[in-house]
Amino acid sequence: MAEETTTEAHTYPPSEQTTQYANAKADLYEQADADFEGFWADQARKYVTWGTDFDQVLDWSDAPFAKWFVGGELNVAYNCVDRHVEEGNGDRVAIHFVGEPGDERDITYAQLKDEVCKAANALSELGVSKGDAVAVYMPMIPETIIGMLACARLGAPHSVVFGGFSSDALRSRIDDCKAKVVITADAGYRRGTPSPLKPAVDKALEKADGGSVEKVLVVNRGDTDPEMKEGRDVWWHDVVDSASTEHTAENHDSEHPLFILYTSGTTGKPKGILHTSGGYLVQTAYTNSVAHDVHPGEDVYWCTADVGWITGHSYIVYGPLANGVTQVVYEGTPDSPHKGRWWEIAQNKGVTVFYTAPTAIRACMKWGDDIPAKFDLSKIRILGSVGEPINPQAWEWYREHIGHDEAPIVDTWWQTETGAIMISPLPGVTDLVPGSAQKPLPGIAVEIVDDEAKPVERGQTGLLVVTKPWPSMLRGIFGDNERYKQTYWSRFENLYFAGDGAKFDEDGNIWVLGRVDDVMNVSGHRLSTAEIESALVSHDRVAEAAVVGATDDMTGQAVVAFVILREGGASDEDQEKLVQELRGHVGNEIGPIAKPKSVMIVSELPKTRSGKIMRRLLKDVAENRDVGDTSTLTDSSVMDFIKNNLQAKK
Numbered sequence: 001m002a003e004e005t006t007t008e009a010h011t012y013p014p015s016e017q018t019t020q021y022a023n024a025k026a027d028l029y030e031q032a033d034a035d036f037e038g039f040w041a042d043q044a045r046k047y048v049t050w051g052t053d054f055d056q057v058l059d060w061s062d063a064p065f066a067k068w069f070v071g072g073e074l075n076v077a078y079n080c081v082d083r084h085v086e087e088g089n090g091d092r093v094a095i096h097f098v099g100e101p102g103d104e105r106d107i108t109y110a111q112l113k114d115e116v117c118k119a120a121n122a123l124s125e126l127g128v129s130k131g132d133a134v135a136v137y138m139p140m141i142p143e144t145i146i147g148m149l150a151c152a153r154l155g156a157p158h159s160v161v162f163g164g165f166s167s168d169a170l171r172s173r174i175d176d177c178k179a180k181v182v183i184t185a186d187a188g189y190r191r192g193t194p195s196p197l198k199p200a201v202d203k204a205l206e207k208a209d210g211g212s213v214e215k216v217l218v219v220n221r222g223d224t225d226p227e228m229k230e231g232r233d234v235w236w237h238d239v240v241d242s243a244s245t246e247h248t249a250e251n252h253d254s255e256h257p258l259f260i261l262y263t264s265g266t267t268g269k270p271k272g273i274l275h276t277s278g279g280y281l282v283q284t285a286y287t288n289s290v291a292h293d294v295h296p297g298e299d300v301y302w303c304t305a306d307v308g309w310i311t312g313h314s315y316i317v318y319g320p321l322a323n324g325v326t327q328v329v330y331e332g333t334p335d336s337p338h339k340g341r342w343w344e345i346a347q348n349k350g351v352t353v354f355y356t357a358p359t360a361i362r363a364c365m366k367w368g369d370d371i372p373a374k375f376d377l378s379k380i381r382i383l384g385s386v387g388e389p390i391n392p393q394a395w396e397w398y399r400e401h402i403g404h405d406e407a408p409i410v411d412t413w414w415q416t417e418t419g420a421i422m423i424s425p426l427p428g429v430t431d432l433v434p435g436s437a438q439k440p441l442p443g444i445a446v447e448i449v450d451d452e453a454k455p456v457e458r459g460q461t462g463l464l465v466v467t468k469p470w471p472s473m474l475r476g477i478f479g480d481n482e483r484y485k486q487t488y489w490s491r492f493e494n495l496y497f498a499g500d501g502a503k504f505d506e507d508g509n510i511w512v513l514g515r516v517d518d519v520m521n522v523s524g525h526r527l528s529t530a531e532i533e534s535a536l537v538s539h540d541r542v543a544e545a546a547v548v549g550a551t552d553d554m555t556g557q558a559v560v561a562f563v564i565l566r567e568g569g570a571s572d573e574d575q576e577k578l579v580q581e582l583r584g585h586v587g588n589e590i591g592p593i594a595k596p597k598s599v600m601i602v603s604e605l606p607k608t609r610s611g612k613i614m615r616r617l618l619k620d621v622a623e624n625r626d627v628g629d630t631s632t633l634t635d636s637s638v639m640d641f642i643k644n645n646l647q648a649k650k
């Protein structure tokens with residue numbers, strides 16, 4: 001989508017009404033510029049209730065290892081739940097849950113507090129104490145959020161593994177953080193039927209290395225009657241429902257680990273991104289307030305992400321709940337049982353702030369304007385986008401058909417590593433430019449630089465870097481400080497390297513152009529080329545594999561794989577079958593989201609003389625472009641072969 005960026009796009013100034021109502025005022029930028037640490041101290045005291053106040057805002061003396069709000073103590077779960085009840089808002093709905101089969105449940109803050117306390121007591125009974133890791137492998141149901149908050153309350157870092165990941169992916173994540181307990185469900189609803197989760201946990205634990213897991217806590221969501229292992233597996237309804245609603249929230253250090261979330265990097269091994277308590281909560285709450293412009297008690301907010309991704313952590317669980325927001329949590333897919341499901345829910349629940357990903361917007365565009373038109377979306381006043389660049393066409397469609405030609409759209413750039421939104425317009429303040437994430441938020445400092453770390457001129461493409469530490473920054477890669485330094489802080493001195501290409505337009509708006517490393521972005525999900533390549537090579541018929549992310553109209557990028565078979569190759573009829581088998585194999589190894597869109601069987605791969613696969617050329621082929629400079633190839637006829645073979649298939 002990057003090519004479509006233009007500086008001549010139409011701009012949309014905020015309406016007077018939006019400006020007046022908005023949480024953010026234009027002087028926020030000046031405040032942050034005038035006193036960086038003072039600004040963050042103010043946000044920390046505004047958005048978070050501290051058990052013990054902090055005495056230092058930032059300790060950067062051991063850079064790149066940051067400490068924020070040093071000396072401060074807090075309980076994150078207390079901030080997300082108890083304090084709202086204490087402030088008299090216990091009757092406010094925290095979660096309007098909508099299950100895919102149509103079951104609904106409203107949970108008030110008072111009820112959420114009771115549930116979180118019960119779950120914290122039950123987890124303690126199961127042996128979880130401060131510092132123990134808990135893996136969470138769940139569908140999108142309230143118990144997922146309750147379980148995460150119960151962990152936070154105990155100071156037990158959670159590691160949520162997206163329910164669409166395979167048992168192998170789950171196992172490696174459980175092993176890496178040595179989880180003591182796994183919270184899971186028998187199944188979650190997907191397109192009308194319960195899709196099992198518990199069997200994947202059983203399989204993961206069969207093969208787990210260290211056997212760190214002592215207990216598995218299982219929610220009955222789908223009545224699928226899973227196998228329960230004696231002595232290890234316990235039902236949520238047996239141990240949580242009967243637990244006491246009294247639980248004292250202990251204060252934890254501001255830098256106490258809150259969670260680990262694995263994300264794809266440039267190597268085959270996913271990185272466990274570590275986030276801690278105080279700074280993370282401050283920035284998620286602050287950004288949810290100024291960028292999503294939520295007004296607790298008035299708005300009905302809905303972020304459509306899955307809790308298994310960072311967007312779900314920061315903008316379903318921690319940010320909105322810290323702010324005391326009322327939100328929709330929906331279990332299923334946007335098109336089940338019909339393509340208007342999201343808009344029907346938005347209408348019925350009176351959604352006012354809606355946050356989703358460009359890939360979903362493009363799918364809705366394809367399904368047709370008449371679908372959202374059937375529903376009353378007039379209450380929507382703010383729209384958000386996250387996960388990948390949003391092309392101006394999709395932006396305009398989103399505004400017109402979902403935002404009834406009025407609602408401001410915030411295109412928010414951030415990453416698992418940044419923990420919270422970094423670049424985004426502010427509703428009521430910014431003149432919106434479709435397709436651009438526009439400006440770093442007040443308190444955030446970014447630059448676009450060339451290979452020598454020099455800022456590039458406006459209009460020139462460079463690398464996006466963050467120039468000052470920020471409160472919700474990752475504190476490291478779990479168990480691998482060296483990799484943390486290497487990945488983010490070695491390319492440039494004292495600058496955080498984000499891995500994205502970007503440019504400023506003439507007006508100083510930022511256009512994020514996508515990854516510059518071997519990370520792909522498929523439907524807003526991060527996948528690593530190396531991880532999929534190693535999954536392919538683990539199949540006994542594959543000798544070598546190269547994977548590229550090719551531009552795709554619908555999903556942003558699509559996974560395209562080139563494989564060389566082992567001795568014997570494959571006959572023509574066999575090839576079709578094998579391609580399907582390989583796609584399935586990747587699905588089993590990593591998860592269905594990683595399945596290549598196409599797999600091409602080739603006899604050779606383009607390599608430089610030093611033996612490095614030239615993915616750039618494969619990308620040219622996969623995107624139907626003329627193949628670029630092949631002069632460094634050992635054998636330039638390889639590319640002709642691959643191209644001819646591909647054309648023959650079309």
Ligand code: WTA
Pocket residue numbers: 263309310311385386387388389390411412413414415416417437498499500512513514515521524525526
């Ligand atoms: C991409 C998701 C352009 C980017 C929160 C980044 C975006 C990666 C945007 C992080 C945006 C995210 N415009 N690109 N508004 N938001 N990205 O860790 O390439 O799953 O580096 O975090 O998504 O993906 P992650």
